[in-house]
Amino acid sequence: MKLRTLLLGAVAATAFAPAAFAERGSDGDVKVLYWQAVSIMNPYLSSGTKDIEASSMVIEPLGRFNETGAMVPWLVDEIPTVTNGGVSADLTSITWKIKDGLTWSDGSAFTAEDVKFTADYCMDPDGGCQQLAKFDGVSSIEVLDPLTVKVTFERAMPNPYGPFMGAESPILQKAQFENCTGANAPTCSTENFYPVGTGPFVVEDFRPNDVITFKANDKFRDPAKPAFATMTLKGGGDVTSAARAVLETAEFDYAWNLQLAPDVLNSIAEGGKGQTVSAFGTLVERLEMNLTNPSAELPAETRATVAEPHPFLSDIRVRKALSMAIDRELLVEVGYGRAGRPTCNLVPAPAMFASDNTECFTQDLEGAKALLEEAGYVDSDGDGVREKDGVKLAILYQTSTNAVRQDFQLLIKDWWRQIGVETELRNIEGAVFFGGDPGSPDTFQKFYADVEMYANNFAGTDPQPYLAMYRCGNEPKPSSQWLGANINRYCDPEYDKLIDELGQTGELEKRAELAKKMNEMLTKESYTIVPLVDRGRVSAHSNSLGGVILNTWDSELWNVADWHRVK
C-alpha cells in the first residue's frame, strides 16, 4: 500500500501538475507497453489482468479503490454506506446514486438502466460471465429512478461492494450490448472490441493480441482531461525487453508489471531514461503443504485425497521445521528486491486485517533440526536424509515455470538439505499448472507433490471469500473433477465455525479480529500454508510521463485521465 518511488520529484510533480496542463489532448501521444497482449476489451468475457486494465480506460465502474485500498466514488457522488443510508441496516441492499449529467462517449445519457443491464448481462446463465463472483448473492436489481439503482441481496452481505465496484465490474452500455446477452455474448466481436464507455479514452483501432489505439473521449466528464490526445497500447514480448524499452531507450512511456530479478531490473534502470514505481497489495507467494499422500503407488481414487494422510507432512513439527529453515529476507533480496517483503501472513493487507505475526522472519536451522529430532526423525543410515520408521523425509517440490520461482526452489532446497530433508524439484508450464484440466497430473489442484509454491491474492479489500476457501470438504477431489479451492486439504471444524461467524458479522473491527484469527490458524498455528513473500507490483514509466500513481487494488491504469507530459 505504501507508495515508493525512486524520485520523489515525480510524486511532487503529480500533485501540482493537473492545474498546469488544463487542456484536453494537448500532450500528443502516450505509449504504453504490456508484455501480455490484450485480447478483448470486455472484462466480463476475460478476467485476465491485461484485459481488465486495458478496458478500465474506456468503461468504468461506479466506484473504485484508490492506491491505499480505500473506496472512492467514480460515477457516483458518494460511496453508499450504512452511515449515509446507502446500505440498509440489515446489510441486504445497497443503493447507488449516479452522478448527474454523465454521458457515454456516443453522446447518449448514462442511466440506471445501463447499470441494471450490466448486472443482467453478467448473471445470464448462458453467458459464461467471468466476473460472476462479483454478483454473488445478488437477488434483484431495481431501477428506482433514472439515476438511482438498488441492489438487493439474498442474505445479509457484510461486504456489499461486489457489484459495480472496482475494475472487474464496469458498466456496459445497454444500447450497445442489448443483443449480446446469454449465448450471443461471445459472438459480438465488434462490441467486445469497441465498447462505448464513460472513460477518458475510446478505442479507435483494436488488433487482438497486438496493439490498441485509443483517442481521447471528447465527451469525458472533465473537460480538461485527458491530457493526451491518443494512446497506443502495445502488447507482447518479454518482461526484460519491456523494461529496456522504457528505462533504457525511452521508446515507450509506461511498462506494466516488470517482474524481474532485482539485480536485472536495477541494472536496466541505470539507463536513466525512466524510473520504476512499486506498490503492495495482497499477493502472497507461499508454500502449500500437502496434508494428503500424493504417492504414485496409491490408486487414482485415493491418491492425494483426505483418505490418505501424508506420511510425514501430517506432523505439524515437520511442517514447522520446514518453515523455520527458510530465510525469507534472503528470498526477497534475490527474487523481488523493492517489490517484495517477507511475510508470515496469508492476509498481508489491508492493515486492519493483517496479523502482526513476524516470528518466521528469523531463520533457525538449529531449531528446525531440533524439532525434527524431537519428532523422531533422525538420520540413522548416514546418507544425510532423516527418516523415521522407514519413512524418509524426501519431498517433491513443484511450482510453475518462472525464473524467480526456480531460484527460490534452489535456495529452499539447499536450506532443507541442511536440516536433513531431501528435495526433488519440478517446474511446470503455467498454462498446465494453473489450468484445471482433470486429465493432467500436473495441476496445482491435483497436487501430486508434497509441497508446491505459487502466489494468490483476493480481489478488492475483503478477505472473506479468500479465507472461506479452506473449509472442510472444499478440497479438490476426484468426485469434484479435482475442482476446489482448499488446496492443502485442510480441515478443522473450529475453522469452519469461524467462517460461518465471519459471514454473519458486519462490524468491521469484529471482522478484522476474526480474519486475523483465521489467518493465524492457517499459518503460524498449523503451518499448513507457509507464506514467504508479500509481493508488490513494479512498473516503470519514462521521465517525461507524469501523474502515474501505481494502484494494486484496482486497475493500474485507474487514473490515466490524470497522466500528462512533464516538460
Added chain:
Amino acid sequence: MLTFAIRRLVLTVPTLLFISFVIFMLLQLAPGDPMAQVPLTVPDEVKQKMREALGLGEPPLIQYAKWLKQMFWIEPKVLIDWMTRESALFGWLPDTNLYQGELRVLSWQTRSPVMDIIVQRIPQTLWVVGLSYIVGILIALPIGIYSAYRQYSVFDQAGTFITMIGFSIPPFFTGPLLIVVFSVQLGWFPSIYDTTHVVNDWDSFVFQLRQMILPVLVLALQTTAQISRYMRGAMLDNLRQDYVRTARAKGLSEAVVVMVHVLRNSMIPVVTVIALGVPSIFGGAIITESVFKVNGIGQLLITWLFANDLPGIMTLTFIFAALILLFNLIADILYGILDPRIRYD
C-alpha cells in the same frame, strides 16, 4: 508428371482431413485449460460455467464436426462474399451475400473470428519472416556454391565458421544481443516493431526498413547457415563426379560447368530444405517475433497455445499443414524437372 501432380492433389484432401483429425485429438489429449490464465481469485464454479459456455462440455467428435463445418462451409462463404465485394480481382461480380451470420470459427480468447485475426497478422509476418527467408536464401546460395568450389580456401573456412556459430547460437540470445548493441547502446534501430505503421512514402519506407532490420538479421542468420551448409555439401559431391571432368574436357567454360551442370545436379537437397522452410514462413518465428514484438503469426500461435485457445490453434495448424503438403508436392515436382530420370509413376 501432370497426372502425378493431379493424383497427389486429389490425395491431399483425405490426407488433410486425417491430419486435422489427428491434430484435433492431440489437442484434446493435451493437458491444459482455456481458463488457466484466469486469476485464481475467480471461483471454480464460475470457471466451470465459462467452460460450458465455450462448448467444452460437448463430446470431442461433435466439437470436431462443428469445426469442420465452420471451416469448410461457413468460412469459404465469408471469403467469397469478401472477394465479390471488396477485392480488385472479382469486385465487378455482383455481391454474393452468402454469409448469413452463422457462427464462424471463433477464438476463445478474443471471441472474434480466427480468420480475421490471421489476415490481420499476415502483413508483418510476410514483411519480416518472408523477407528474412529470401535474404537468407540469396546470401546462402552464393556462399554455398563458392565455398564448395574453393573448398578449404580462406573464404570457405570463414564461411563455415560464421555460419556454424550463427546456427548454434539461438535467437533468444542473438535477439536481445542486437537490441542491446543497436537499440540501447547505439540507438540506431527501434527495438519494438510498430505493426500499425503504413508505408506510403519514402520516409515511411525508410522507417519500415529500420524497424525490420534487426529481426530480419536474426532470422536470416539461421536460414543462411542451414541452406549454405546443404548447398556446399551437395556441390562438393557433384564437383567430383565424372561428368564434370567430361564437361571440362570438352572445353566448356568454368562458369558453365559450375553454374549450369553442377548447380542443377546439386539442387535436390537444397530444394527440399527450401520447400520445407516456406510453410514455416507462414508459421512465423515464435521467439524472434516476440523478442522484437513483431506480433505476427508466430506470436499469435504461441499466445493461443499458452491460452489453450483450441479453435485458434486448430485453424492455424491446419493452414500450416495444408501449406506443408503443398510445398512438399512442389518440391517433388521440382525434383522431376531438375533430374528427368526421377519418375513417380
Added chain:
Amino acid sequence: MTDAPPPIQALQDKVPSAPPRSQWLDVWSQFRKHSGAMVGAGFLVFITLFVLVGPYIWTLDAQALNMRARDIRPIYTALWDSGAKVDWAHPLGSDNLGRDGLSQLIAGGRSSLAVGWAAMVLTLVIGTTVGVLSGFVRKLDGPLMRLTDLFLSLPILPLLLVAVTFFRQPLRAAFGPEGGMFVLIVTVVALTSWMPTARIVRGDILALKEREFVLAARSIGTRPLHIILRHLLPNVLSPIMVSATLGLATAIITESALSFLGVGFPSDFPTWGKMLADAVPRMEDFPERVLLPGVAISLTVLAVNYLGDGLRDALDPRTRGR
C-alpha cells in the same frame, strides 16, 4: 637367332612396391591428412574428457549454492579491471546464487553432450531409415511421406505436454527422475526433428536409384539391402553429415527450451542451453555467463562439422589419394 625376343617393357608385370592396404587403412590415412578433421576430433576428445574427468579434478559441486560468493567475475576480468570481484576459488566466476561457473560448465556439458549426441543419432537413424525406404521402395513412398507431413504439421507444444502427461511417471519409475527425463527429452527431440533429414535423403535417393551404377548392381543380382548399404548410403553421406551437425546444435538448444515447459531436467540440473537462457537478461553486466556456454556449444558444433567434412572426404574414393 634362337634368342627369344626381349619382352616389351610395357607388358612386364609390375611388382607391387608395397603390400596392399586395406580400405579402412586408406580411409584413416586420408582422414589424418585433413587438418580440420583432426582439430575437430581433438577438440571432441578434449571436451568429452573435460566433462567426464573434470568433476574428479574440479570437485566443487555444480549445484551447491554459496550466497556469500555470488556474482563473482571470471579471473581474467582482473586483467583489465583491477576492481573486479574475482576469486581463485571460482576461476570462471559464479552466478547470482553463487554456483561455481566452472563446475556448472562441466556438469552442464555432461548433460548437454549426452542429450545432443543421443538425440542427434536417434534423429539420423529415424530420418535416414524413413528417407531411404520411401525413396527406394515405391510402395512405401506415399504412406511414409504423408507420415512425414503429419509430423511436420503437428504443433510441438501440445505434443510435448501429451508426452509428459502420459510418459513422465512410467519413465521416472523406470529410470529415476533424471534418467527418465533424459529418455523423454531425447525421444521428444528426435521425434520432432527427424523429418527434414528424411525428406532430404529421400530426394537424393530418388535421383540416385535411377543412376547407372545402381542399374549395374541390380543387373548382377545384388540384393536390395546390399544396394542400399553399399551403393546408396555412401552417396547420401554428405547431406546426412550436414543434418548431423545442424541436428546436434538444435538438440542442445531445444533441450533448454523444453525445461521452460517443465519437460526438461529439474531446474537445479545444469545444461549449457539452460545456462545460456538463464544468463541472457544479465548479459550486459556478466557477459561471461552467456559467452562460456555459448562458446562451448559453438565449438562443439564446429568440431562435429569439421569432423564430418573430414569423414566425408576420407570415405569418398574419388578424393582419396588426391
